[in-house]
Amino acid sequence: MNYNFQYGVVWDNFGALMEGAWLTFQLGVFAFAGGILIGLLCASIKTYGPWPLRLLVDTYVVFITNTPALIQIYFLYFGLPELGVRWSNEACVLIGLVLNAGAYLTMILRAGFLSVRKNELEAGLTLGFSVVQQIRYIIVPHIAKAVYPALANFFIVVLVMGTSVGALIGVDELTGQAINLSSINYRWLEYFSVVAVIYVVLTFVASVGLALLGRWAFRVRVRIF
Amino acid sequence: MERILEQIPRFFTADNMALLLQSAGLTLAMTVAGCVIGFGLAFVLVYLRQTPGRWALPLRVICVAYVEVFRRIPFIVVIYLVLFFIQTVASNASLFTIAVISICIYAIAYTAEIIRGGLESVPLTQMEAARAMNFGRLRTLVTITLPQAWPVILPPAIAFAVSFIKDTALVSQIGVFELTFRGKELNNQGYSGILVFGTIAMCYFLMSFPLSMLGQYLEKRLATPRSEQSARKIRRT
Numbered sequence: 001m002n003y004n005f006q007y008g009v010v011w012d013n014f015g016a017l018m019e020g021a022w023l024t025f026q027l028g029v030f031a032f033a034g035g036i037l038i039g040l041l042c043a044s045i046k047t048y049g050p051w052p053l054r055l056l057v058d059t060y061v062v063f064i065t066n067t068p069a070l071i072q073i074y075f076l077y078f079g080l081p082e083l084g085v086r087w088s089n090e091a092c093v094l095i096g097l098v099l100n101a102g103a104y105l106t107m108i109l110r111a112g113f114l115s116v117r118k119n120e121l122e123a124g125l126t127l128g129f130s131v132v133q134q135i136r137y138i139i140v141p142h143i144a145k146a147v148y149p150a151l152a153n154f155f156i157v158v159l160v161m162g163t164s165v166g167a168l169i170g171v172d173e174l175t176g177q178a179i180n181l182s183s184i185n186y187r188w189l190e191y192f193s194v195v196a197v198i199y200v201v202l203t204f205v206a207s208v209g210l211a212l213l214g215r216w217a218f219r220v221r222v223r224i225f
Numbered sequence: 226m227e228r229i230l231e232q233i234p235r236f237f238t239a240d241n242m243a244l245l246l247q248s249a250g251l252t253l254a255m256t257v258a259g260c261v262i263g264f265g266l267a268f269v270l271v272y273l274r275q276t277p278g279r280w281a282l283p284l285r286v287i288c289v290a291y292v293e294v295f296r297r298i299p300f301i302v303v304i305y306l307v308l309f310f311i312q313t314v315a316s317n318a319s320l321f322t323i324a325v326i327s328i329c330i331y332a333i334a335y336t337a338e339i340i341r342g343g344l345e346s347v348p349l350t351q352m353e354a355a356r357a358m359n360f361g362r363l364r365t366l367v368t369i370t371l372p373q374a375w376p377v378i379l380p381p382a383i384a385f386a387v388s389f390i391k392d393t394a395l396v397s398q399i400g401v402f403e404l405t406f407r408g409k410e411l412n413n414q415g416y417s418g419i420l421v422f423g424t425i426a427m428c429y430f431l432m433s434f435p436l437s438m439l440g441q442y443l444e445k446r447l448a449t450p451r452s453e454q455s456a457r458k459i460r461r462t
Contacts, residue, residue, distance in 0.1 A: 003313045066433040067426040068394035070405060075426065078418030082229065156297070161392070164299030168398055175301055188309040196298045196306065203297040 003189070010190050013181050017191075020177030021198050027166065027173055028159035030094060035101025035158070042102065043109035057106065064103035070165050072096045077169050093166035101158050108154060112147035144218040152210040156203050174198060229417045236416050236424075248407040249428050255321070255393050255403065259328025260336075260386040266329065267336040271344065272366065274337075288337075295334035301395045303327050308399050324396045324403075328389065335385055343378035344370055380444035387436045391429060404428055 010017075042057045049057075064072070073096035077089060087095065116139055124134045167176035174195055182191040214220040274288035295303065307327040311318050347370050355365040397405035408425040412418050 062434065063426075063430065066391070066437065067429045068391035068405070070394040070397075071408070071422055071426045071429060074405075074408070075419070075422040078412055079422050080419075082417055082419055083226065160297060160299045164301045165395070167301060168395070175299060178302075178305075188305060189313070192302055192305045192309070196294075196302050199299060199302065200294055200297045 005190055006187060007190050007194070009185055009187050010194050014194075016181060017174065017177055017195065017198060020172055020174040021202060023171070024159070024163045024173040024175075025202065027090075027094060027097065027163040027171075028155070031097035031101050031162060032155050032158050034094075034098035035105045038098065038102030039105025039109045042106040043113055046106065046110050047113045061103045061106050064100055065107070069096065069100045069162060070168060072100060073165060073169060089166070089169045089171050092169065093163070093171050097158065097162050097165075101154070101162065104154060105151075108147060108150045109143070111150075112143040115146040116142045141218065145220050148214050148218055148220045152207070152214060155210065156206060159206060160199060160203055174202075229420055232417055232420055236411075236420055241411070244407055245404070245424070245428060248402055248404045249432060251321075251401070252390065252393055252403040253432060255324050255328060255396065255401070256386060256390050259325045259393075260332045260389060262325070263329040263332025264336050264382060264386075267333045267340055270333060270337045271340045272363075274341070275344075275362075277362075292334045292337050295331060296338075300327070300331055300392055301398065303331055304396060304399060320399055320401045323399065324393070324401045327396070328393065331392075332385070332389065336382055339381045339385065340374075340378055342381075343374040346377045347373045376447035380440060380447060383440040383443060384437065387433055387440055390433050390436070394429075 042060070045053050045057050073092055076087065076096050077092040080087070120138055120142070121134060124138050129137065163173050164175040166173050167179055170176065172180065178191045178195045182188045270288055270291065274285055276284055304324070304327045307330065308323050311323050311326065344366075351369055351373065352365060355369045360369065393403060394405040397403060397409065400406065404425055408421050411421045
């Protein structure tokens with residue numbers, strides 16, 4: 001192997017990579033937040049809703065979780081303009097990721113909803129808890145404890161696997177930036193190895209932050225490794 | 226909308242369907258090859274990771290670092306790294322090989338965690354008993370731990386492989402003729418995006434859904450011991 005690694009160009013453009021990392025982070029956070037909203041709605045429908053709505057939610061979850069996120073985003077990006085709906089590529093990626101994350105989060109949150117036992121609610125009732133108190137002291141801590149580790153894990157998945165898909169339709173997040181920059185001077189290996197390190201650092205910071213948040217807010221112990 | 230309807234008979238021709246079938250086969254072949262090889266190598270990684278002794282500390286650190294690093298890098302970045310690395314080493318490697326190698330690298334990191342979890346689910350006393358009988362480490366693994374760990378390892382490993390069918394869509398970026406690449410090609414030929422990507426999504430669904438059902442069935446089947454299965458049957462009747 002006779003290849004001279006030249007990292008000089010990469011350091012010159014490090015600022016651009018950092019901008020990409022910032023966009024990656026933003027996309028990840030917004031996609032996750034949107035996904036949580038959809039997930040909460042769908043999981044409550046699945047647990048408490050009437051059967052036609054449950055069927056609808058089931059179809060949504062099954063279809064989204066069994067097709068690639070990339071195809072869903074392509075569908076939004078290349079398909080919808082034919083119906084007169086034109087979104088920018090960032091919007092396509094974000095909406096695609098929200099829909100995608102929503103389906104997975106529905107499954108995760110549904111498992112949390114099921115973990116609240118009926119006799120605990122009855123115990124709360126016996127102690128004279130109001131509905132608000134029941135939600136505050138019984139349901140939320142229970143769901144949070146059961147679901148938080150899975151949620152933290154899934155946030156990392158969205159942050160890494162999810163947002164990087166955007167690069168393929170030309171969003172300038174971290175991977176997209178790397179593709180843009182390295183197609184100028186063909187230093188692919190250098191750019192992508194640096195990008196890999198940035199991803200590792202970014203997700204590691206996110207994991208540690210989430211673990212601390214979990215411990216502080218819900219008294220959940222989350223493994224970082 | 227009329228344009229899409231008008232295209233339907235032109236799109237669903239035998240030729241196009243044969244192309245799609247072929248690319249679906251390639252997608253499956255890539256996933257199976259990558260995940261099976263990756264699964265085998267993950268065993269080696271887990272075995273190395275459990276090497277006892279102080280001299281093996283660097284080895285253990287490398288194994289942990291491998292798993293941690295590759296679980297935190299997007300698959301597309303791995304693909305690009307493998308592509309350009311292999312091309313500087315061996316410039317005549319086929320794109321299919323490169324795709325399989327990247328899937329392999331990724332699958333090792335994920336399945337190693339699954340295997341480790343499975344092996345740790347076996348009670349420690351079993352290993353201690355094996356050591357008391359002077360079994361070596363490899364022999365303990367093969368004859369004592371693995372037979373008991375299979376039911377825990379297999380279902381999530383299959384679930385991972387099935388979910389990876391979808392992630393191979395990213396390989397289209399380097400030009401392997403799999404399902405997503407075909408979709409982009411057909412779209413570039415002027416077929417409607419809704420039609421093309423809807424069909425491609427259906428193809429993925431038809432591959433992924435039955436296999437994930439099979440995985441769930443296996444999980445149920447393997448997770449409950451025989452005695453409980455028969456007990457449940459009796460209770461049901």
